[in-house]
Amino acid sequence: MSSNAQTRPPLPPFTRESATEKVRLAEDGWNSRDAEKVSLAYTLDTQWRNRADFVENREEAQNFLIRKWNKELDYRLIKELWAFTDNRIAVRYAYEWHDDSGNWFR
Template identity: 50%
Template sequence: MSTESKPPFPPFTRETAQQKVKTAQAAWNSKNPEFVQFAYTPDSIWRNRDTFLQGREQIVDFLTKKWAKEKEYRLRKELFAFTDDKIAVQFWYEWRDEAGQWWRTYGLEDWTFAPNGLMRKRQMSGNDVKIGEADRWFQDGVDVDSVDISEKHW
């Protein structure tokens, strides 16, 4: 039996759910699949758009390919809702493709946690929108949490 754990643990409060969201945001912004995988149970299941994964090896492979394609990736996650062992997140991220086109991806995630605080299920739905360089929200050197999303045009 694994002794891995990742506090805070369910059941979540608003404060601990918010902590999980911002910890995930920081981990994903590291763009380090080997690091990110340890937030998930060894047998974690994912749906990422039309891709279905199970286990850390598949998570690492998926994230490695994702971040090789999505250059200058910058992500923001916000708590949407929570229950005892579930958290819903809204997110936005920007990235540039190999041709230099900028994109913003909008979406929602549904997370379910094991008692040890590791995520055992992740479901993601997202949409990609082409943007111009001048339309970017997350400029170099700007903390993603300092950008006032409420003032942005949807």
């Protein structure tokens, strides 16, 4: 990945408290549904796969999120710390949203 990424505290080495804070900050960012803000948390050359969608850089990630949140109304993400080491964090997440017909998805 690119070295152009901005640093986003808290940084490694992680403690339970700092890992939990990092997860919560990421959760809050996604729940803002601000595609530009969220995309800035990723490197310029980020790569994502979401079902049939393949995202190859930060600009594509931002556009993906705009499309996602235009379709997935009232999107709400819950992230929980699952495990951590001094330099890695694993999360469990769940989210819900509804479409423009009022059908909820969880």
